[in-house]
Amino acid sequence: MNNDLKALFPALNQTLDGYPLCYLDTAATSQKPAQVLEAMDSFYRQHNANVHRAAHQLSARATSAYETVRDSLKEFIGAAQSNEIIFTSGTTQSINMLAWGLTSQLHQGDVILVDSAAHHANIVPWQELAKRSGAEVVPIPLTADLRLDIQAYQKQLDTLPVRIVALAHVSNVLGTVNDIKALSAMAKAKGALVAVDGAQAIAHHKVNVVKLGCDFYSFSSHKMYGPSGVGVLWGCYQELDKLEPMLTGGEMIDTVSFDGTCFGQLPNRLEAGTPPIVEVIGLGAALKFIKELPVEAFDHEQQMLNLLQQRLAQLPQVELYGAHQDNTGAVAFNLKGEHHQDVGILLDQQGIAIRCGHHCAQPLMQIMQISGCCRASVGVYTSREDIDRFITALEDAIDLLG
Amino acid sequence: MSASPASQDFLFDLVPLQSARDKVLDANNWQEKYRQIMLLGKQLPTLASELQCESAQVKGCESKAWLYYCKIDGNHYYLVDSEARVVKGLAALVIAQLQGKDSAEIAKFDPAHYFEQLGLAGQLSPSRTNGLTALVNGMIAAAD
Numbered sequence: 001m002n003n004d005l006k007a008l009f010p011a012l013n014q015t016l017d018g019y020p021l022c023y024l025d026t027a028a029t030s031q032k033p034a035q036v037l038e039a040m041d042s043f044y045r046q047h048n049a050n051v052h053r054a055a056h057q058l059s060a061r062a063t064s065a066y067e068t069v070r071d072s073l074k075e076f077i078g079a080a081q082s083n084e085i086i087f088t089s090g091t092t093q094s095i096n097m098l099a100w101g102l103t104s105q106l107h108q109g110d111v112i113l114v115d116s117a118a119h120h121a122n123i124v125p126w127q128e129l130a131k132r133s134g135a136e137v138v139p140i141p142l143t144a145d146l147r148l149d150i151q152a153y154q155k156q157l158d159t160l161p162v163r164i165v166a167l168a169h170v171s172n173v174l175g176t177v178n179d180i181k182a183l184s185a186m187a188k189a190k191g192a193l194v195a196v197d198g199a200q201a202i203a204h205h206k207v208n209v210v211k212l213g214c215d216f217y218s219f220s221s222h223k224m225y226g227p228s229g230v231g232v233l234w235g236c237y238q239e240l241d242k243l244e245p246m247l248t249g250g251e252m253i254d255t256v257s258f259d260g261t262c263f264g265q266l267p268n269r270l271e272a273g274t275p276p277i278v279e280v281i282g283l284g285a286a287l288k289f290i291k292e293l294p295v296e297a298f299d300h301e302q303q304m305l306n307l308l309q310q311r312l313a314q315l316p317q318v319e320l321y322g323a324h325q326d327n328t329g330a331v332a333f334n335l336k337g338e339h340h341q342d343v344g345i346l347l348d349q350q351g352i353a354i355r356c357g358h359h360c361a362q363p364l365m366q367i368m369q370i371s372g373c374c375r376a377s378v379g380v381y382t383s384r385e386d387i388d389r390f391i392t393a394l395e396d397a398i399d400l401l402g
Numbered sequence: 403m404s405a406s407p408a409s410q411d412f413l414f415d416l417v418p419l420q421s422a423r424d425k426v427l428d429a430n431n432w433q434e435k436y437r438q439i440m441l442l443g444k445q446l447p448t449l450a451s452e453l454q455c456e457s458a459q460v461k462g463c464e465s466k467a468w469l470y471y472c473k474i475d476g477n478h479y480y481l482v483d484s485e486a487r488v489v490k491g492l493a494a495l496v497i498a499q500l501q502g503k504d505s506a507e508i509a510k511f512d513p514a515h516y517f518e519q520l521g522l523a524g525q526l527s528p529s530r531t532n533g534l535t536a537l538v539n540g541m542i543a544a545a546d
Contacts, residue, residue, distance in 0.1 A: 017432070339486040341465040342440075345525075345532065346488070349432045357464050357531065371485075372464065400437055401487070 001096060005297065006381045008033040019351030022389045025378030027172055027200060027330045028355050031220045032286070036226055039285035040278050051277055052251060052268070066070060068275055069284035070267070076287050077217065078123060078208035079234055083266045086240070094218035095166075097233055097270065098123035098195055102164065102245025108134030110163040113192075114155055115178070116142050116367055117171040117314040120360040122197040126166055134161065143369060146322030148178055162192045169201035169217075173359045175305070175327035177201075183371045184213035193239065196314040199223055203290065203298035203379070204301065204328045215239045221279065225379075226286030230279035232349050233270070247272035304382045305329065311391045318399050321368060330377040332359075335394075338401050340372045346397035352390055407451045412472045416501055420446045423498040435521065436488065443490035446497065449483035460540055463533020463538035465489050471544035478545040482537065486540055492525060494532050495543060508545045511517050513538045 007010050009031040014021050021094060022265045043065065067082075074082045088094045106112075112126045116139045123137075130137045131274075138160065149262035156162065165187040170177050184194045194214040198207060203224035210216045215233045222228035235243070245252055245263065252272040253370045254262040263269045308331050309323045321332040335343055344356030358365045358372045365372060375391060422442040428433035449468055458468040465486035479501060480540045497538040499516060500508055517526045528535045 339465050341486040341532065342488050345486075346436060349436065369467075396433070400433060400440070 005293075006383060007120050008035070009381055010034055010037070013379060019350065021391075022350075022352045022380070022386050022392055022393075024357050024376040024378065024386065025353045026203075026379035026382070027175075027281040027375065029228065030184060030203060030225045030379050031104070031381065032227065032282075033289050034283050035289055036285045037171065040227060040282040041380045043281045048278070050274055055115060061276070062277060065284070066275070066280050069280050069287070071134045072284055072287050073234075073238060074176075074208075075291075076236060076291070077202075077232075078210050080210065081237060084234055084237050084240055085268050086233040086270045087237070087280055088218075088231045089220070089235050089276065090220040090227055091197060092231075094231055094233035095121055095195070095197065096125045097246045098218070098243065099129040100246035101270075102193075103129060103132050104244060105132035105242065106130075106135045106163055109161060110135040111156075111160040112137045112164045112166060113140050113153070113160075113162050113187075114138070114166045115140055115148060115168050117148070117174065117176065117361065117364045118166065118168050119172050119197060119199070120362070122168060122195075123164050123363065125172055125246055134180055139363065140165075142364075145324070146174055146368070147176055148183070148326070150183075153183065154401050155194070157186055159188045163186070164193045166195045166391070167197070168208075169196050169198045170204070171322075171330075171361075171364070172200045173330070173361045173364055174322040175200075175330035175377075176324060177326060177328050180212045180214055188213065189389050190293060194277045199210070200329055203297070209236075210235055215358055221283040224283075224286055227282035229281050230276045234302075237266065240270070243270065245270055245272065249273055251275075293380060300352050301378055301380050301382065302388060303327075304384070305331065305380045306386070307387050308378065308390075311387060312394075315391075315394070315398070318394075321373060329379075331374050332373045332375050334373045335398060336372065341375045342401060345376050345399055346400055347355075347390075348395070350389075350393040350396065352393045354390075405426065405450075405455070407449070407453060407470050407472075407481055409472055409474060409479075412470075412474065412481055416445055419494060419498045419501075423495055423520075426495065426522075429521075436491075439491035439495070440487045441491070442494040442498075443484075443487050443492075446482060446490060446494045449481065452481065460533055460537050462531075462536035463489065464531040465533070467493065467533055467537060467539060469540050469544075471541070473545075476503055478508055479540055482542075486532075489532050489534070489537075490533065492522070493537055495520065495522075497539055500541060500545075504524065505545060508542060511542065513542075 002263040011031045047060040047061050051063040054060040068083045070085045073085045079244045120305045141152045142150045187194045195216040198219040202219040218229040319334050328329045340356040354376045356374045417423045461466045467484035470481040485489040
């Protein structure tokens with residue numbers, strides 16, 4: 001089934017130094033199906049115009065196509081209304097925009113709790129917010145098996161003046177999943193805002209932001225089979241409407257004069273400047289691709305992740321990190337006594353693409369007491385053959401390092 | 403004042419290094435090439451732990467790599483160590499070529515051509531995280 005899926009992704013059909021590409025780096029960025037590329041190409045060829053300036057037919061068509069994607073996203077994540085969907089350049093911009101927009105709501109002594117397994121994009125903007133506001137960033141500890149420590153989290157909520165909780169839905173390094181619904185409820189009970197980085201969840205889970213009960217949810221198109229350069233900040237209207245705009249200028253205003261300027265309404269108020277129009281169109285095609293996938297495609301993907309975990313666990317030289325059966329998308333490991341970079345270089349010689357490094361999660365590396373690790377990650381196109389080839393290549397690398 | 407190696411530490415035997423380089427050149431598949439590169443790395447002296455320090459670290463490398471330089475009688479000498487075996491081997495390939503050379507010879511060294519000859523052109527790309535480009539540039543700059 002998924003070999004048919006693989007055929008839809010042009011970039012997966014290539015050889016490197018005589019080896020067919022084995023792409024196990026989907027957590028860094030997913031490959032794009034032909035229908036996404038074609039949607040972008042045909043938009044530029046037939047409908048290209050700026051949006052929201054509809055004095056002519058082409059612009060009206062472009063605006064309509066662009067706004068249709070907003071509506072599709074609203075459906076896709078179960079948002080209450082389309083104007084809660086803000087287009088950004090990606091998760092990093094979403095979280096920066098959010099942290100900036102909250103500045104006046106934070107005060108000296110307030111606490112921002114941050115997931116210890118968070119990506120730097122979900123840590124540094126909160127540190128900067130803390131600098132601007134006098135608030136303090138406090139990490140939420142992990143348990144020994146590298147899951148969020150729920151008891152410690154509850155204690156932090158009970159004892160600290162927590163204003164914001166920043167969580168990863170899925171860890172980009174380990175693939176561990178946070179129970180956002182439960183964690184949000186705990187934070188809401190204390191009156192804290194909950195911001196979730198959904199970058200590693202959105203292509204794998206059925207996300208419903210209302211059911212999750214968080215206040216903000218961010219994700220990137222390029223990790224969900226869409227183009228790079230676009231992402232989403234979703235916020236429940238009441239909280240989103242309170243954010244101060246990080247970017248100001250065209251599109252986001254109601255009236256401008258040198259005596260004073262009035263900002264417009266959501267979503268435009270948070271979308272200054274010409275947006276990434278064709279990327280939004282590409283994201284729309286990616287949403288359609290995901291929505292039309294049979295449910296078996298996602299079951300298969302989970303099987304491939306579990307197969308990866310099992311096959312790695314069978315190699316005595318491998319050390320796995322936080323590899324639980326209910327993880328999503330990625331598995332982290334090292335070869336005992338070997339540097340992750342050597343492993344990556346030797347796999348690369350065999351056409352195997354994985355990521356090796358600190359994965360933009362240095363605090364997590366510090367907790368794990370390692371300088372970095374290897375990460376293999378899967379998508380709906382990952383096949384059993386990919387896993388076999390990866391394991392064989394890893395055995396060859398082990399043999400060479402011997 | 404950070405520690406630095408004694409000048410005699412730079413004067414290690416180059417013959418095994420150069421013959422190992424020839425084996426990299428002669429390898430006819432990637433497995434043999436990388437096996438020889440890692441063996442080549444083992445020919446380089448290991449830096450004492452106090453010398454594996456921040457101030458000697460080559461930036462732009464995913465693994466930690468340390469570079470020391472010394473000029474003896476007008477010639478240029480290097481010590482390199484890395485926590486990654488392939489990186490240390492790649493560094494040894496450069497040392498095999500540059501160790502003990504005078505400024506004119508170092509100025510003539512063309513890293514792109516050299517790694518092309520070795521069948522390792524891809525490893526020299528600045529877009530790689532192995533840090534080889536930064537290391538080679540650092541070695542050439544030290545002699546300047």
